[in-house]
Amino acid sequence: MKDIVNITYLYNSGFVVEMDKYALVFDYYMDKTNYLSKLCQKYDNVYFFVSHSHFDHWNPAIGEFAQYVRKYFLSYDIHNRNSLPQEKTVVLDEYDEYKDDTIDVKSYSSTDAGISFLVSIGGWKIFHAGDFNWWHWKGDTKQNNAFARNGFVKQMKKIAGLKADIAFFPVDRRLEECCDWGVKEFCRQTDVDNLIAMHNADRQPWPLQPDFAGADKHIKVWSPVHPGETKRIEKLEK
16 A cells, blocks of 8 residues: 555645545645534544744634543744643644654744744654745845855755655745755755745745755656645655
């Protein structure tokens, strides 16, 4: 039997990853197709991940699914979490880790608010960057953009060499021609098999160049546009 996951785009940086026994929900903010209500009833093991407190990543309404959820993993900067059952909630700081017999969750820092996640479950390694990115805004000051670059370089030194079957990473078209600076560098310095572009709600997909990560990298890329789009990913044999 092939090792396969199905991924559904919710909105912005929100995605669902479905395996045989587990479902992972990342940065749920809006569910225009009402996918989660159907999903939670299908799985005994549902995990939610919230990378930070920005409104387009954190929606307290995830508490409505508590009866189906095994664990909620939240960034340390989310304080208004009364909608979630305390016994099912794990709060992670930067460079923190939670591990049990089923799941291993490691957190990294961000270049914006909160954290990013590396999740190991069911033989898969899945990275969700949250708002970790090289945020170069053309209209900003040289000082601010230099600060953003330095922050990104600093965090990449700690994340370089990371291995993941699937990585979700921001490719925000508001950054114009700078939109893929961060994802290019991330993919050059890590070992990622499948890349999924995110944080680009209601904008045109990423105009990908085949050698975006270097001539020696062969990374499958998905840049979803419409909520409800799905992608089937088969695990590579190594």
